[in-house]
Amino acid sequence: MDKQTVTIYDVAREADVSMATVSRVVNGNPNVKPATRKKVLDVIERLDYRPNAVARGLASKKTTTVGVIIPDVTNIYFSALARGIDDIAMMYKYNIILTNSDENGRKEVQVLNTLMAKQVDGIVFMGNDISDEVRKEFERAKTPIVLAGCVDDQDQMPSVNIDYTAAVEEATKNLIDHGNERVAFVSGSLDYPINRDYRLKGYKQALKKAGLRYDDKLVFETDYSYKAGQLLQPALQSVKATAAVIGDDELAAGVMNGVTDAGLSVPDDFEIITSNDTKLTEMVRPKMSSITQPLYDIGAVAMRLLTKLMNNEPVENKTVLLPYGLMKRASTH
Amino acid sequence: MDKQTVTIYDVAREADVSMATVSRVVNGNPNVKPATRKKVLDVIERLDYRPNAVARGLASKKTTTVGVIIPDVTNIYFSALARGIDDIAMMYKYNIILTNSDENGRKEVQVLNTLMAKQVDGIVFMGNDISDEVRKEFERAKTPIVLAGCVDDQDQMPSVNIDYTAAVEEATKNLIDHGNERVAFVSGSLDYPINRDYRLKGYKQALKKAGLRYDDKLVFETDYSYKAGQLLQPALQSVKATAAVIGDDELAAGVMNGVTDAGLSVPDDFEIITSNDTKLTEMVRPKMSSITQPLYDIGAVAMRLLTKLMNNEPVENKTVLLPYGLMKRASTH
DNA sequence: AATCAAATTGAAAACGTTTTCAGCTTGATA
DNA sequence: TATCAAGCTGAAAACGTTTTCAATTTGATT
Numbered sequence: 001m002d003k004q005t006v007t008i009y010d011v012a013r014e015a016d017v018s019m020a021t022v023s024r025v026v027n028g029n030p031n032v033k034p035a036t037r038k039k040v041l042d043v044i045e046r047l048d049y050r051p052n053a054v055a056r057g058l059a060s061k062k063t064t065t066v067g068v069i070i071p072d073v074t075n076i077y078f079s080a081l082a083r084g085i086d087d088i089a090m091m092y093k094y095n096i097i098l099t100n101s102d103e104n105g106r107k108e109v110q111v112l113n114t115l116m117a118k119q120v121d122g123i124v125f126m127g128n129d130i131s132d133e134v135r136k137e138f139e140r141a142k143t144p145i146v147l148a149g150c151v152d153d154q155d156q157m158p159s160v161n162i163d164y165t166a167a168v169e170e171a172t173k174n175l176i177d178h179g180n181e182r183v184a185f186v187s188g189s190l191d192y193p194i195n196r197d198y199r200l201k202g203y204k205q206a207l208k209k210a211g212l213r214y215d216d217k218l219v220f221e222t223d224y225s226y227k228a229g230q231l232l233q234p235a236l237q238s239v240k241a242t243a244a245v246i247g248d249d250e251l252a253a254g255v256m257n258g259v260t261d262a263g264l265s266v267p268d269d270f271e272i273i274t275s276n277d278t279k280l281t282e283m284v285r286p287k288m289s290s291i292t293q294p295l296y297d298i299g300a301v302a303m304r305l306l307t308k309l310m311n312n313e314p315v316e317n318k319t320v321l322l323p324y325g326l327m328k329r330a331s332t333h
Numbered sequence: 334m335d336k337q338t339v340t341i342y343d344v345a346r347e348a349d350v351s352m353a354t355v356s357r358v359v360n361g362n363p364n365v366k367p368a369t370r371k372k373v374l375d376v377i378e379r380l381d382y383r384p385n386a387v388a389r390g391l392a393s394k395k396t397t398t399v400g401v402i403i404p405d406v407t408n409i410y411f412s413a414l415a416r417g418i419d420d421i422a423m424m425y426k427y428n429i430i431l432t433n434s435d436e437n438g439r440k441e442v443q444v445l446n447t448l449m450a451k452q453v454d455g456i457v458f459m460g461n462d463i464s465d466e467v468r469k470e471f472e473r474a475k476t477p478i479v480l481a482g483c484v485d486d487q488d489q490m491p492s493v494n495i496d497y498t499a500a501v502e503e504a505t506k507n508l509i510d511h512g513n514e515r516v517a518f519v520s521g522s523l524d525y526p527i528n529r530d531y532r533l534k535g536y537k538q539a540l541k542k543a544g545l546r547y548d549d550k551l552v553f554e555t556d557y558s559y560k561a562g563q564l565l566q567p568a569l570q571s572v573k574a575t576a577a578v579i580g581d582d583e584l585a586a587g588v589m590n591g592v593t594d595a596g597l598s599v600p601d602d603f604e605i606i607t608s609n610d611t612k613l614t615e616m617v618r619p620k621m622s623s624i625t626q627p628l629y630d631i632g633a634v635a636m637r638l639l640t641k642l643m644n645n646e647p648v649e650n651k652t653v654l655l656p657y658g659l660m661k662r663a664s665t666h
Numbered sequence: 667a668a669t670c671a672a673a674t675t676g677a678a679a680a681c682g683t684t685t686t687c688a689g690c691t692t693g694a695t696a
Numbered sequence: 697t698a699t700c701a702a703g704c705t706g707a708a709a710a711c712g713t714t715t716t717c718a719a720t721t722t723g724a725t726t
Binding site for chain 3: 707709714722726
Binding site: 026 | 711712713714715716
């Protein structure tokens with residue numbers, strides 16, 4: 001039934017050497033006489049021997065596997081990060097255990113436990129928020145953890161992000177400079193520090209510098225979904241907003257289509273700047289102006305940082321900010 | 334440095350029982366006296382003991398981990414399947430090792446090897462094609478494999494799909510019924526059986542039944558990308574196509590925007606039906622009519638099927654076809 | 667030929683579980 | 697009270713590697 005599995009012991013016997021020697025050649029240890037190496041390699045080939053990574057993991061206490069916690073793979077923003085993570089992981093011979101958390105604290109805790117149980121060598125965590133329970137798990141972890149596209153308001157964890165405050169400030173300023181006096185701030189939950197402490201702060205700063213009064217009627221807290229955006233149009237109109245900075249591309253697409261479907265023109269009647277510069281921004285009409293973020297790179301750099309941490313290599317800067325930009329497309333003047 | 338790790342042995346000692354008993358209570362084996370169970374659970378709690386899944390995997394020969402090979406997580410079609418896979422996996426207490434293959438045969442083979450080395454209990458494979466080398470790896474695998482959104486032209490592997498031929502035939506017929514005599518077929522590589530043997534076949538059947546001549550000038554073979562679609566407009570115009578059935582939503586969005594940007598009207602001058610019914614179809618203007626597929630379910634069902642295979646449960650039907658539909662939106666009359 | 671360091675090798679002990687099998691308890695039944 | 701089955705429990709052998717440490721071999725040097 002089960003296909004026969006050949007072990008290091010079989011190879012040792014056939015090659016007439018010890019397991020230790022086989023282990024050495026498999027692991028590329030140079031302390032093996034070339035002739036012996038060849039002999040062993042031949043047997044390995046003949047028997048079609050594959051080292052068992054689980055046994056290896058147990059003996060060496062390294063699994064070459066890292067955990068990745070993602071809110072939802074289906075979200076184009078996070079999947080771009082995930083792609084960066086996986087590519088770099090592969091480059092460094094790691095595999096990735098990917099799990100969707102739905103930003104659900106309980107699920108996150110549970111997943112963290114499973115990952116630790118599986119002895120992953122490290123973890124990349126994505127999400128908008130780090131709940132207290134999650135933070136507690138982070139602390140008990142025996143394993144390095146880095147945050148990607150996820151801000152730590154207590155500034156303890158290694159992380160890779162952009163300067164959301166500055167980016168939103170710049171975007172808001174841009175809209176104000178176009179003559180908009182009532183710029184809406186459309187965001188995901190303000191319980192998330194990334195929105196409350198960073199993005200909103202940037203928005204307020206821009207207002208202040210422009211001498212505009214902050215009006216919390218212009219702040220819209222919703223969830224990151226296309227649908228939510230679409231339904232926002234009446235509310236936006238009722239507060240006389242003529243522009244919006246929006247925290248997520250799908251949400252922005254929703255807002256834009258809501259506005260457009262209501263017969264208004266983007267950008268003539270309503271200007272929009274979104275935040276993540278995913279490929280969605282180019283697919284939608286008009287194309288959306290956006291804060292640009294190096295999405296793939298955020299994931300890639302996070303994973304690279306993690307490899308250093310896992311190797312106990314010195315790390316100059318544990319919280320890295322990647323450069324952002326502002327990409328003008330057709331949803332702004 | 335390394336935080337102390339507590340083992341089953343420590344628990345056994347503290348609770349004054351054997352490892353076997355600890356193992357039993359951890360695994361919920363009923364053959365333990367309630368008093369003993371409580372005693373052990375208390376110690377587990379006190380020492381904060383977590384079973385080591387790697388050791389467990391070695392001893393039990395089960396890792397509760399499955400491999401998932403995906404062309405690109407960033408592709409909204411595949412990420413929808415992936416989400417279905419992960420949810421069901423979690424429901425059955427499995428984790429997922431996710432790796433991007435880029436449809437690259439060599440990478441696929443390499444990944445399969447890593448997955449087998451890591452002793453995954455099963456594999457879900459996504460992709461447009463199964464190369465000979467990949468098929469060979471499938472055959473040596475000691476582990477069940479199921480295909481999701483991936484067709485096996487040799488009809489040997491367990492798989493979950495929709496009836497692409499019938500779906501494309503219906504879509505094409507719909508376009509023809511609207512009076513289009515020159516319906517283009519825009520597809521990914523025709524090296525992929527899913528396109529060559531299934532979708533194209535449906536297209537031809539519809540033509541035939543409508544008494545229209547098959548013209549290979551109307552068949553466009555390209556890659557699944559927005560950009561590729563956008564660039565297709567001049568070619569489509571030069572062969573006087575007035576409608577198209579398109580094999581991928583991003584590609585379709587590209588075609589549609591290409592057509593629109595060239596000053597033509599969709600659907601008045603050009604009708605479009607796309608294939609995957611991802612959320613993109615709703616975000617784009619006009620919204621795209623599409624063949625509907627239960628994307629999430631394809632992944633979910635594939636994973637469910639895999640769990641049965643992993644448990645050696647009897648399976649009635651190894652190649653399942655889920656129902657498809659046709660969703661009329663604004664890109665067709 | 668003797669010597670010594672370096673290069674190669676192997677024996678055996680981890681690694682932390684599960685699982686088998688035999689033995690011990692227990693309580694009910696005859 | 698003797699007997700027996702059922703319920704619990706523990707000892708120890710896997711599982712398939714890596715790793716340590718000592719032993720052996722080798723080759724150059726004197």
